[in-house]
Amino acid sequence: MxxxxxxxxxxxxxxxxxxxxxxxxxxxxxxxxxxxxxxSFDKHVPLLGITGPPGAGKSSLVNALIGHLLKEGKKIGVIAVDPTSPFNFGSLLGDRIRMSEHFNNPNVYIRSLATRGSLGGLSARIFEVSDVMKHVGFDVILIETVGVGQSEVEIAGLADTTAVVLVPEAGDEVQTLKSGLMEIADVFVVNKSDREGADIFVKNLSALLHGRPQSEWEVPVLKTVATNQIGIETFWKAIDQHNQLNAGNERKLHLLSEKAFQLILSNRMRAIDRKELMENLKAQANKTGFNLYQFLREMYKI
Ligand SMILES: Nc1nc2c(ncn2[C@@H]2O[C@H](COP(=O)(O)OP(=O)(O)OP(=O)(O)O)[C@@H](O)[C@H]2O)c(=O)[nH]1
Ligand SMILES: [Mg+2]
Incomplete structure (x- = not known):
């Protein structure tokens, strides 16, 4: 209890x-x-989403950002989303190690969440947890998610600013970057830029971005070495700028409606008890002329 x-x-x-x-x-x-x-949601607390492929250095970047923000006197909340099964604690353990230096800092709170096989990547619970976190006095909330499947698109519906983290190895494949990632990035970070090919990658990625229609915000492509705190200040400045530009109502409304949609989805699903569904089916399925579609309409109004 x-x-x-x-x-x-x-x-x-x-x-x-x-x-x-x-x-x-x-x-x-x-x-x-x-x-x-x-x-009450009258006070705006910026939410920064950090996404990207496994091992790109997201946790290391979060760790470096925490270090930078603490120096600025800020209080930081972190949500690390583990999209794998609740029984795989591998990456949670990794996060703990990567961010360990800040675990006991009174101005930092780090929480790992498993998505527990929700529909798609991020579960509605993450929206709710981040809303709870907005009331503790954090200056910023950072959310790390691994960009697999749907989750990177969903994080864009959650965060005020979305940073997509890539590594130079993606190199020549920049053309084949998942378009999902291209669309959601407000800031691109080429991490591990101590490795070969970083400059070429940045150049290719920038060229690709500049081929897109102009908008109010020009998506920057920044280089970082998270493990050595290189490029972190510039990264934070870009996020801050983006946040200020995007305080506008239109984006807010877009985010809110995306969030509402996810919450409706999740709450509708909650009303469906799997056991009860099976019981209902058991009573019907063997009858001659059973039709699943009719069953769903009659029993579940679908
Ligand atoms: N050379 C180099 N290694 C880095 C850099 N940033 C992170 N790493 C290393 O890359 C590995 C993965 O880093 P993480 O921060 O755990 O990456 P992640 O994206 O959070 O990984 P997952 O959460 O498992 O998807 C670790 O061994 C880091 O030490 C960097 O800038 N340069
Ligand atoms: Mg991580």
């Missing part, structure tokens, strides 16, 4: 309340829903 948490406790900034609140939300407890409904 987890005790409930109220908004005042959350705003006190005590991470023990935050941890408890996240657990309530993550497990979809009524106390979690109650808390979510009591939150």
């Amino acid at each position: 987890i005790r409930s948490v109220d908004i005042q406790q959350l705003q006190s900034g005590d991470f023990r309340f935050l941890a408890r609140a996240i657990t309530l939300v993550e497990n979809d407890m009524p106390e979690g829903r109650h808390l979510l409904e009591s939150l």
Whole structure:
């Protein structure tokens, strides 16, 4: 039994309340829903999504960013999303090691979340957890997700700014970069730029980007060496600039409607009990003339 948490406790900034609140939300407890409904969203807390292929250095970049932001006196919340099964703690362990130097800092809170086989990549729970985190006094919230399948597209619906992390090895294949990644990136980071081919890669990627129709924001392509803190300040400046430019209503509305859609999807699915579905089917499926489509319409209004 987890005790409930109220908004005042959350705003006190005590991470023990935050941890408890996240657990309530993550497990979809009524106390979690109650808390979510009591939150106020008048204060904007920027959410930065960091995505990219496995091993590109996302956690190392988050770690480097935390270091930089702490020097600026900021308080930082981090969500590391593990898209693999809840039984694979490999990358969670990796995150702990990569970000370990900041784990005990009172101005940093790091939480790993498993997506637990939700539909698509990111689950609605991540929207909810990030909303809870907006009430603890963080200046910025960083979310790391591995860019596999749908998740990179979904993170763009979650974050105010999305940084896509690539490595120079992607080199000549820049033309074949998944168009999904091209579309969601507000900032491109070529990490591990201490490796060969970084400059050529940056050049190719920039050329590709400049072939696109002009927009208000020109997507920068930045080089970093996350493990040596190189390029981090420039990276942060780009994020900050993008955030300021994008405080506009149109983007906000777009993000909000994407978020609402994901939450509706997840909540509709919650109403469907798999066991009950099987029981209902059991009673019907052997009947002559059984039709699954009719069954769904009659039983589930689909
Ligand atoms: N040479 C070099 N190695 C780096 C750099 N950044 C990260 N690495 C190394 O790359 C490996 C993967 O780094 P992570 O930060 O765990 O990468 P990730 O993208 O978070 O990985 P997943 O979360 O497992 O997808 C680690 O061994 C890092 O030490 C860099 O700029 N240069
Ligand atoms: Mg990682």
